[in-house]
Amino acid sequence: MHQITTDLLDLDTISEIIKNNKTLVLSEEAKNNITRCREYLDRKMASQEEPIYGINTGFGSLCNVVIPDNELEQLQTNLVMSHACGTGDEVPQDVVKLMLLLKIQAVAYGKSAVQLQTVERLIDFFNHDVLPVIYQQGSLGASGDLAPLAHMSLPLLGMGEVYYEGVKQSASDVLKELELEPVQLKSKEGLALLNGTQFMSAYGVWCLLQIRNLSALADITGAISLEAFDGRIDPFKPHIHSIRPHKGQIDTANNMRKILLGSELIQRKKEHVQDPYSFRCIPQVHGASKDTFQYVEHVFLTEINSVTDNPTVFPEEDEIISGGNFHGQPLALALDFLAIALAELGNISERRTYQLISGLRGLPPFLVAEPGLNSGFMIPQYTAASIVSQNKQLCSPASVDSIVSSNGQEDHVSMGANAATKCYRVVENVQRILAIELFNASQALEFRRPAQSSPFIEKVIADYREDVPFVDADKIMYTEIEKSVNFIKRNSFIF
Secondary structure (H helix, E strand, C coil), X not given: CEEECCCCCCHHHHHHHHHCCCCEEECHHHHHHHHHHHXXXXXXXXXXXXXXXXXXXXXXXXXXXXXXXXXXXXXXXXXXXXXXXXXXXXXXXXXXXXXXXXXXXXXXXXXXXXXXXXXXXXXXXXHCCCEECCEEECCXXXXXXXXXXHHHHHHHHCCCEEEECCEEEEXXXXXXXXXXXXXXXXXXXXXXXXXXXXXXXXXXXXXXXXXXHHHHHHHHHHHHHHHHCCCCCHHHCHHHHHCCCCHHHHHHHHHXXXXXXXXXXXXXXXXXXXXXXXXXXXXXXXXXXXXXXXXXXXXXXXXXXXXXXXXXXXCCCCEEECCCCCCCHHHHHHHHHHHHHHHHHHHHHHHHHHHHCCCCCCCCHHHCCCECXXXXXXXXXXXXXXXXXXXXXXCCCCCCCCCCEXXXXXXXXXXXXXXXXXXXXXXXXXXXXXXXXXXXXXXXXXXXXXXXXXXXXXXXHHHHHCCCCCCCCCCCCHHHHHHHHHHHHHCCCCC
């Protein structure tokens, strides 16, 4: 069980919650924060004469339309229904679960004026794996993620659809099955649920969690390819990196030396003076991506431990402030940067794959014993090249775009939601590219036998061979690539 408090969430904690299927519970501090803020707003509205945006006014460019007190609850319900305008593919369920977690964390700070019952219902959804059906398209990433969060919120009201026990079904039916009553929203609650950056944040957190493993895997596959290509150890020696001390570069060189420690292949005399850039510059390229990942993680940890709805309620200061904490610009820029840095791991990986199949340094063309009769590993490289090209298209930045909305009231938006969904696709693509490199590198390494690589690499290859055998002659290759992808998905490579 994980207790929701004002303590900062980090990626390790989130990973533990998700992997171990931990349930959530509000701390007494969080309950008090939520209740105190709600009670303050109720008292404020009882004596307030001036309109307050989103509480007793319309939304967006309708902010000057004052809503009578007896219609404030209907106003919030209308908001959720009218804003559920998502379309396109469904958001993956593991990202939806992260959205629920991050929304619960955000409202638990007691600045959003939601009812305690509403937060506890979100926790019920999380704990019972009731996952709202949300669509990927619809958010501009600037009034928060309005459309996706509206779809997340509909089931609280007994509307919309959810996945429960693996089946898509009516939210109202699932509430009845779990003996849960629909929530009756009070003033401001719909806006608190819909304003916020939890769609972008959830995608970003998911990407960062995957990237931890992929970054380590990129170093490992790079080292296996280096061994198979009969590469040199010189570019990874510590003193060359001490005179250009980027942290990621130093860390990558250290990783490569650890992975290669004890290798017979790396220590033997080389006929060639230097290796191509895709091998020689692994520390510089992988390292620059590592530094980017660290920066992006800082941005997202700040965001997921923040209050991002609007207006924000400050009971202690007796203020309700309409600001712009929902604007996704920090996330949009970071997600674009993240996608670019990750795509570069795939870009250099494909180049190593290309070198391995080129018939150089004693390796047979296309890594088969009888090239000509056998095409061997010719076309897996095509596949990797195709994915790399798609990544270049996906890395066109979303954050430089903005389209005016809400009749000019919302005149600059981040497009961070599009940056988020693009980055997700880049993660999946790089996973496949690295799987293809591992497929090729493990094949190429066999042509160096009986010489042995390091104990670390030999263990990785032995585990891999349980799933993906050596290819003696042409066979259907897509199934082998899929096995390679699944091997990566099942295993942790962090060391």
